[in-house]
Amino acid sequence: MISPPSSILTQSDPVRPQGLLAGLHLDLPLLTGLLLLSGFGLVILYSASGESLAQVQRQGIRMGVGLIAMVMLAQIPPPVLRRWSPWLFGGGALMLVAVLAVGEMGKGAQRWLDLGFFRFQPSELVKIAVPMMLAWFLAEKPLPASWGRTLAAGALIVVPVLLIAKQPDLGTSLLVGAAGLFVLFLAGLSWRLIASLAVLTVPAAWVLWQWGMHAYQRNRVLTFLDPERDPLGAGYHIIQSKIAIGSGGLYGKGWLNGTQSHLEFLPERTTDFILAVAAEEFGFNGVALLLALYLFLVLRGLYIASHAQDTYSRLLAGALTLVFFLYLFVNAGMVAGILPVVGVPLPLVSYGGTSLVTLMASFGILMSIHTHRKLLPT
Amino acid sequence: MSGLPLKDYSREGRLFKQRVTQAAVAVALLCGALGFRFFSLQVLEHEHYITLSRDNRVKLQPLPPTRGLIFDRNGVLLAQNLPTHSLEITPELVPDLERTIERLAQLLPIQEEDIARFHRLRQQRRRFDSIPLRVRLTPREVARFSVNRHLFPGADIQAKLLRNYPMGADTAHVLGYVGRINERELQTIDVSNYAGSTHIGKNGVERYYESRLHGTVGVQQVEVNVLGRVIRVLEEQPPIPGSDLYLSIDAGLQKEALEAFGEESGAAVAIDPQNGEVLALVSKPGYDPNLFVEGIPLKTYRALQHSPDKPLFNRALRGSYPPGSTIKPFVGLAGLETGTVGATHRKYCPGFYRLPNHSHRYRDWKKTGHGSTDLSKAIVQSCDVYFYDLAYQLGIDRMHDYLGQFGFGKPTEVDISGELGGLLPSREWKQRSRRAPWYPGETLIVGIGQGYFLATPLQLAHATAVLASGGKRFTPQVAAAERGPLQAAPLAVPPAMQPPVPVAEAEHWRDVIDAMVGVIEAPRGTARHIRSDAYRIGGKTGTAQVFTVGQDEEYEVEKIAKSMRDHALFVAFAPVDKPRIAVAVVVENGGHGGAVAAPIAKVMMDYYLLETAVPDA
Numbered sequence: 005m006i007s008p009p010s011s012i013l014t015q016s017d018p019v020r021p022q023g024l025l026a027g028l029h030l031d032l033p034l035l036t037g038l039l040l041l042s043g044f045g046l047v048i049l050y051s052a053s054g055e056s057l058a059q060v061q062r063q064g065i066r067m068g069v070g071l072i073a074m075v076m077l078a079q080i081p082p083p084v085l086r087r088w089s090p091w092l093f094g095g096g097a098l099m100l101v102a103v104l105a106v107g108e109m110g111k112g113a114q115r116w117l118d119l120g121f122f123r124f125q126p127s128e129l130v131k132i133a134v135p136m137m138l139a140w141f142l143a144e145k146p147l148p149a150s151w152g153r154t155l156a157a158g159a160l161i162v163v164p165v166l167l168i169a170k171q172p173d174l175g176t177s178l179l180v181g182a183a184g185l186f187v188l189f190l191a192g193l194s195w196r197l198i199a200s201l202a203v204l205t206v207p208a209a210w211v212l213w214q215w216g217m218h219a220y221q222r223n224r225v226l227t228f229l230d231p232e233r234d235p236l237g238a239g240y241h242i243i244q245s246k247i248a249i250g251s252g253g254l255y256g257k258g259w260l261n262g263t264q265s266h267l268e269f270l271p272e273r274t275t276d277f278i279l280a281v282a283a284e285e286f287g288f289n290g291v292a293l294l295l296a297l298y299l300f301l302v303l304r305g306l307y308i309a310s311h312a313q314d315t316y317s318r319l320l321a322g323a324l325t326l327v328f329f330l331y332l333f334v335n336a337g338m339v340a341g342i343l344p345v346v347g348v349p350l351p352l353v354s355y356g357g358t359s360l361v362t363l364m365a366s367f368g369i370l371m372s373i374h375t376h377r378k379l380l381p382t
Numbered sequence: 383m384s385g386l387p388l389k390d391y392s393r394e395g396r397l398f399k400q401r402v403t404q405a406a407v408a409v410a411l412l413c414g415a416l417g418f419r420f421f422s423l424q425v426l427e428h429e430h431y432i433t434l435s436r437d438n439r440v441k442l443q444p445l446p447p448t449r450g451l452i453f454d455r456n457g458v459l460l461a462q463n464l465p466t467h468s469l470e471i472t473p474e475l476v477p478d479l480e481r482t483i484e485r486l487a488q489l490l491p492i493q494e495e496d497i498a499r500f501h502r503l504r505q506q507r508r509r510f511d512s513i514p515l516r517v518r519l520t521p522r523e524v525a526r527f528s529v530n531r532h533l534f535p536g537a538d539i540q541a542k543l544l545r546n547y548p549m550g551a552d553t554a555h556v557l558g559y560v561g562r563i564n565e566r567e568l569q570t571i572d573v574s575n576y577a578g579s580t581h582i583g584k585n586g587v588e589r590y591y592e593s594r595l596h597g598t599v600g601v602q603q604v605e606v607n608v609l610g611r612v613i614r615v616l617e618e619q620p621p622i623p624g625s626d627l628y629l630s631i632d633a634g635l636q637k638e639a640l641e642a643f644g645e646e647s648g649a650a651v652a653i654d655p656q657n658g659e660v661l662a663l664v665s666k667p668g669y670d671p672n673l674f675v676e677g678i679p680l681k682t683y684r685a686l687q688h689s690p691d692k693p694l695f696n697r698a699l700r701g702s703y704p705p706g707s708t709i710k711p712f713v714g715l716a717g718l719e720t721g722t723v724g725a726t727h728r729k730y731c732p733g734f735y736r737l738p739n740h741s742h743r744y745r746d747w748k749k750t751g752h753g754s755t756d757l758s759k760a761i762v763q764s765c766d767v768y769f770y771d772l773a774y775q776l777g778i779d780r781m782h783d784y785l786g787q788f789g790f791g792k793p794t795e796v797d798i799s800g801e802l803g804g805l806l807p808s809r810e811w812k813q814r815s816r817r818a819p820w821y822p823g824e825t826l827i828v829g830i831g832q833g834y835f836l837a838t839p840l841q842l843a844h845a846t847a848v849l850a851s852g853g854k855r856f857t858p859q860v861a862a863a864e865r866g867p868l869q870a871a872p873l874a875v876p877p878a879m880q881p882p883v884p885v886a887e888a889e890h891w892r893d894v895i896d897a898m899v900g901v902i903e904a905p906r907g908t909a910r911h912i913r914s915d916a917y918r919i920g921g922k923t924g925t926a927q928v929f930t931v932g933q934d935e936e937y938e939v940e941k942i943a944k945s946m947r948d949h950a951l952f953v954a955f956a957p958v959d960k961p962r963i964a965v966a967v968v969v970e971n972g973g974h975g976g977a978v979a980a981p982i983a984k985v986m987m988d989y990y991l992l993e994t995a996v997p998d999a
Contacts, residue, residue: 054474172569190399190405223572234574240442242978250423250431264435288424292417299413303406310402318398322405329409333416338417 029375030080037301045353051260052273070364077368081376082317083284085304093137099126101166127168127176128362138187139319143277173269173348180238186323188256244269269324274355279339302329308374323368386726416756441774447597454633463543467524468517475536487999495679517676545675551668555696558586586983589799596625628716628863628872639664642985648969649697649845655961657877665697700802702836706924707764708953709831711894714757716784717772718890725893728756731767759895762904762982766830773829782808787883788845796858807834842966850955852965853883912984921954921973947971952979956987963990
């Protein structure tokens with residue numbers, strides 16, 4: 005195992021002064037941002053769910069679980085995480101295979117692995133394990149990576165992405181793929197390669213379209229790109245979502261007063277389209293506040309990445325932060341009708357527990373990276 | 383890091399800082415773009431959207447198409463859509479679901495099963511979808527609920543068309559049935575086109591022709607009030623109903639065949655050799671497909687599933703039986719056409735056969751032997767020894783290739799979902815699946831249709847049709863005609879012709895067919911008792927072993943449990959000169975083919991050739 009030159013310092017002296025937060029390895033700015041965002045999320049959920057306290061309560065419990073996961077991960081020093089990386093990745097990949105095998109036997113789409121006492125969704129673990137693995141792999145040798153290593157890193161991304169896409173869970177597989185690509189980008193993937201890959205996707209997509217798809221799948225792709233051609237499904241959702249957002253105006257219709265959501269015009273209002281509810285009831289002001297909170301969290305994450313002390317931590321922190329932003333961008337873009345409809349929730353706000361815990365866990369990793377730094381001679 | 387140059391940390395650090403900065407700029411720009419998009423929707427275009435939101439009383443509703451009807455070859459209705467009433471609940475509109483169901487149960491007979499199914503469906507649907515709680519309400523129940531409807535917000539009576547199969551079990555194994563769309567099917571259908579549909583073909587013809595029967599969804603724009611109730615329809619794009627199908631199946635023949643089975647289990651398939659039309663396809667026992675349409679109660683389903691008679695099992699399409707002696711005409715033809723033996727070649731049958739240099743005795747069913755036997759006699763009296771010898775001379779490779787031309791060993795590709803392909807063993811197959819070499823003794827056993835050899839009743843009927851028509855091959859087909867939604871008259875579905883089986887010499891085929899006629903007409907023919915004065919039949923009996931008798935033991939019917947007794951088989955075609963029907967019958971554990979299976983085939987041929995009108999030649 006390699007370590008940065010700072011290894012001459014044998015004592016791990018926290019940068020920050022002692023205190024409860026520092027003792028728990030928590031980062032105050034991140035924690036504040038997360039709590040504010042989650043709180044705002046619960047307020048919106050109360051309205052979106054038709055004032056269902058039960059749903060708000062359930063979501064609150066999930067947030068509690070997420071916070072616990074975050075605190076636990078923050079205690080694990082980055083070198084330990086780094087040593088775990090290949091094992092987590094291997095285990096995650098095996099579980100994805102197991103899920104597919106079980107699904108094959110049960111003759112149905114399968115995302116869960118039933119471990120008897122609890123059900124577990126391996127694709128969520130892989131969301132973190134893939135950037136960890138890539139960061140581990142790329143940090144082994146000097147950067148920028150050689151061609152061969154870049155190719156190998158690409159293979160490490162493709163395998164889990166295909167396994168998840170086969171479940172089938174296209175949204176998650178795209179997010180996992182993006183997480184891996186972010187690591188590659190941060191590790192200094194040459195712009196020339198990025199550009200040629202972008203150019204290559206066109207013929208690849210054409211081949212897939214011509215020979216790799218059933219008629220119904222082509223139909224879905226078309227609807228995905230142009231929701232308006234499916235007035236009963238996605239197109240209707242987008243039209244209603246835009247009406248909800250636009251009618252909110254600058255100040256909004258007021259909490260619990262959204263007509264679009266309360267008269268059932270807006271679909272999936274507690275999950276994928278919850279941002280439209282917020283926009284309708286709190287107006288542009290509310291949206292701007294939400295976006296500012298997200299931007300703050302992302303910038304703090306990037307700050308932590310740039311102040312990390314070894315390559316592994318930098319790559320991991322940067323990639324996790326960018327994935328978080330990707331969530332927001334894909335969801336908000338979809339709700340506002342500028343991106344195709346993909347089932348990606350609004351991070352930390354949408355109702356539903358699976359991705360919430362994963363997101364909190366990745367913030368735990370960020371905190372760990374930031375609070376386990378060693379004092380460097382300057 | 384072994385012996386590599388020290389990492390250039392400052393260079394790496396610079397590179398990374400650069401990339402993070404680029405990422406941060408991109409994030410800020412994209413965030414700005416999002417902000418601008420929301421700003422333009424919410425501030426710049428606010429007037430436009432606030433107006434839309436105030437006028438937002440228009441909802442789109444899917445209009446499900448009517449499923450196509452299915453008729454038999456004579457226009458008898460086999461599948462129709464009957465109006466039924468169901469009580470449905472929209473969970474989102476109901477303040478207290480549990481309590482509402484409780485109160486409804488006091489008004490109407492709602493079973494535990496109904497509630498369980500309701501909750502199961504609720505998991506799959508959206509909260510604003512209407513979900514059936516109780517189906518097939520009687521008119522009295524509809525009235526009772528209607529009077530009290532105001533007490534149950536969110537609950538309503540829905541009238542809709544439900545699939546119904548008038549002939550019930552008689553056609554179940556041909557038509558299959560429709561059932562509620564499940565999660566797995568949702569993944570593979572065009573969800574928009576099924577927006578208003580609740581059912582989909584699950585197997586049989588209903589599944590195979592799903593895309594034609596289903597039709598195209600329509601849309602209506604409706605104006606709703608604040609509670610979401612429809613006030614009026616603004617615009618409507620009507621659905622396009624599915625196509626009607628006319629099957630080549632003869633419903634009468636289907637019924638006759640099932641009755642002829644009596645209490646026995648088994649399957650029978652009849653095919654028109656001139657065009658491959660499937661005239662009848664029965665599997666006994668059957669089941670009532672109507673049970674599956676609105677969700678079968680679990681207890682009933684379990685009972686069907688675990689019944690020892692296996693009523694859900696489609697024996698005609700999926701039952702794999704050793705073809706037994708019914709394979710002999712085909713093996714005989716292989717011998718003649720490949721030049722292995724001549725029609726006059728004789729083999730002495732002492733009642734057993736021994737391979738050169740082996741002591742194992744392969745027994746003939748007739749212990750005393752058939753004496754000197756030529757091909758004709760070997761088919762008429764079903765001599766095993768003759769075919770052991772012929773199979774030995776042919777060898778497994780030639781036998782496999784020749785029999786494969788008659789469709790053994792692969793699905794016939796009939797247009798009914800769920801077919802299996804049987805098993806035509808070969809050297810290569812055994813190496814692949816058993817990792818073992820082929821033994822000469824196994825060749826002998828294949829020559830009399832036993833051992834690894836398995837065929838479905840449909841394959842047997844198909845092969846018999848090919849033989850009867852002198853090598854003409856058609857893919858078996860149940861769809862005879864289709865009437866699209868805009869067509870006045872049904873359009874015939876053309877027969878699916880395949881390249882014929884090559885004929886080396888027509889004389890060989892005649893010899894085999896003559897021998898098959900001998901099976902019915904010769905004094906010692908194994909099916910002589912079904913001889914008809916009205917038309918001439920060619921056939922072959924078969925008895926397939928389920929239970930292996932030891933080398934020196936006797937097969938004694940009384941001592942063997944019914945489920946271990948031989949399967950009775952019979953294949954036949956008629957009239958011999960210009961065959962119009964080819965039949966294969968399997969009676970499970972029925973004993974000897976001539977005694978049990980042949981009479982069933984006779985009933986079917988009688989009905990089809992004598993009781994139905996003869997089409998103009």
